[in-house]
Amino acid sequence: MLTLVHLRKNETFSQLGSGFGISQATAWRYVDETLDVLAGWAPGLQEALTGLGEGDHVIVDGTLIPIDRIGADEPYYSMKHRRHGMNVQVIARPDGTPLWFSRATPGRTHDLTAARAHGIVQACLTRQILVLADRAYQGAGATFRTPYYHHREQPAHYQQFNRDHARLRAPGERAFAQLKSWRILRRARCSTRRISTIAQAVHTLLTCSYSGRKRLSTSIRWLVSALMMIVA
Structure with missing residues (x-):
């Protein structure tokens, strides 16, 4: 949810932390880790x-x-x-x-x-x-x-x-x-170095099908499925 709000609304990590009741540093870490996972599945x-x-x-x-x-x-x-x-x-x-x-x-x-x-x-x-x-x-x-x-x-x-x-x-x-x-x-x-990761993460959410990706863990599959339903 943090990642989706960050990508969809372009809110700052301070706003994300305030909205979800966590610290700014924690919001950054959660979003950063999720983006890396999603970007890793971009073709x-x-x-x-x-x-x-x-x-x-x-x-x-x-x-x-x-x-x-x-x-x-x-x-x-x-x-x-x-x-x-x-x-x-x-x-x-x-x-x-x-x-x-x-x-x-x-x-x-x-x-x-x-x-x-x-x-x-x-x-x-x-x-x-x-x-x-x-x-x-x-x-x-x-x-x-x-x-x-x-x-x-x-x-x-x-x-x-x-x-x-x-x-x-x-x-x-x-x-x-x-x-x-x-x-x-x-x-x-x-940072300009993160824009590539963001674009690839968005691509994964937009176009990748996960039904045939057996290596995807259950937790990550649940996350992506939830995000896709919300986006739809």
């Missing part, structure tokens, strides 16, 4: 792509998790969004269901740079998975497909390609909508 990149191959396609995009930082923290400042934050890459199914969230990198990181650093480009090339992405990924090559620049000056079939591309890529925004429905990721006040 890795190769696991997320299991079952996909030639003939399948996914949507890749990046989002900025806003953070509290001063102007001097230049690496975290995104010129695109005009604010400080952390860059998180997502791979989503054609219907917008998130398959994988990357670790968070400083907001100044370009989406294409992040995709290469996380191994997304190579992993999709190896499996011959078609990737639909926006113009930020132009130059990725491999199996990435991005819109044409200056399509209005191009032949009609280029314009049609861009329209079809945008239509197929649009559901990918649902993955970000699900991620940002947890208020802690609308404006994170924690």
Whole structure:
């Protein structure tokens, strides 16, 4: 419950402790331990792509998790969004269901740079998975497909390609909508090193099925089941 309130409402540990009748330090420890457990069950990149191959396609995009930082923290400042934050890459199914969230990198990181650093480009090339992405990924090559620049000056079939591309890529925004429905990721006040863990924990709560995970202990299974029922 502590973890759910923290993720959903973005309350401070002082507020959590006061609300649940425990100390601030205890609230931090309970939430920290639970986040680590949940994040540990988030799928890795190769696991997320299991079952996909030639003939399948996914949507890749990046989002900025806003953070509290001063102007001097230049690496975290995104010129695109005009604010400080952390860059998180997502791979989503054609219907917008998130398959994988990357670790968070400083907001100044370009989406294409992040995709290469996380191994997304190579992993999709190896499996011959078609990737639909926006113009930020132009130059990725491999199996990435991005819109044409200056399509209005191009032949009609280029314009049609861009329209079809945008239509197929649009559901990918649902993955970000699900991620940002947890208020802690609308404006994170924690250490930047914890944002990756939080994103992975949220991914576990959103998408992972635990019925086939025999290694999951009874207590953890009960916790996750309870959280999922409340979230629903």
